[in-house]
Amino acid sequence: xxxxxxxxxxxxxxxxxxxxxxxxxxxxxxxxxxxxxxxxxxxxxxxxxxxxxxxxxxxxxxxxxxxxxxxxxxxxxxxxxxxxxxxxxxxxxxxxxxxxxxxxxxxxxxxxxxxxxxxxxxxxxxxxxxxxxxxxxxxxxxxxxxxxxxxxxxxxxxxxxxxxxxxxx
Numbered sequence: 001x002x003x004x005x006x007x008x009x010x011x012x013x014x015x016x017x018x019x020x021x022x023x024x025x026x027x028x029x030x031x032x033x034x035x036x037x038x039x040x041x042x043x044x045x046x047x048x049x050x051x052x053x054x055x056x057x058x059x060x061x062x063x064x065x066x067x068x069x070x071x072x073x074x075x076x077x078x079x080x081x082x083x084x085x086x087x088x089x090x091x092x093x094x095x096x097x098x099x100x101x102x103x104x105x106x107x108x109x110x111x112x113x114x115x116x117x118x119x120x121x122x123x124x125x126x127x128x129x130x131x132x133x134x135x136x137x138x139x140x141x142x143x144x145x146x147x148x149x150x151x152x153x154x155x156x157x158x159x160x161x162x163x164x165x166x167x168x169x
Contacts, residue, residue, distance in 0.1 A: 014058070014147050016051070017042070027051040029058060031150075032159070040162050044068035048141060060115075060142040070135075072162060073154075077101060077119055078133040080157040091123045099123060103139070104149030115140035 015033060019026045019042070029048045032040060040046045049063040056062045081087050081101055090099045099121045106116035118139050122132035141148045150158070 014048075016058070027054050029063060031148075032162075036159055040159075045072055046162060058142060058147075060140045063142065065141065073158070074119060074133075074135040076154050076158050076161045077135075078130055079161070080153050082121060082128045082130040082133070084153050087121070088128065091121070091128045092126045094123055095126060097123045099128065105143070105145040105147070107145065113143065113145075114138040115143050116145065 015030050017028050017030065017034075019028060028042075028050050030037065030042070030046055031048060032046055037046060044066045045068045047066050048069050049065040051058060052062050052064060087099055087101070100112070101118040101121070102112055103116045103118055106112050114136065115138050117136045119133055119135045121128045121130070122134075123129070124132075
């Protein structure tokens, strides 16, 4: 089996919001701007996570990640990336194998750290099987290489996916 990787860069802006819960300040991180949150609302699906200690930098160890956000993020990756021309081309170059969706912050020309692999598509007969997308459980939004850099198409489609999800609630 062959494996290919798809690099599609899009810097992921991080917005920090100060909320109050029972009169106590709560600092959260979201990839959505305040304008976008006006449409989406502010909850576990639109918040990447809660900052544990505001005196420390925002890193993987200093954030309590929202599992709800990550579920929707991986759904967006699965639904959007399987149609991206570069990903389809990678799949067409191998009979059977995998296409790795790699975070844009990953260093080029080196072995990809496991926390920079967003997920994997299974390739059968030169085609991506979107139903066989597997999120990488070791993927981290924040690493020593910085914050996530979403695939461009995911960044564009993420807002619409979240908006659609909110419409179903």
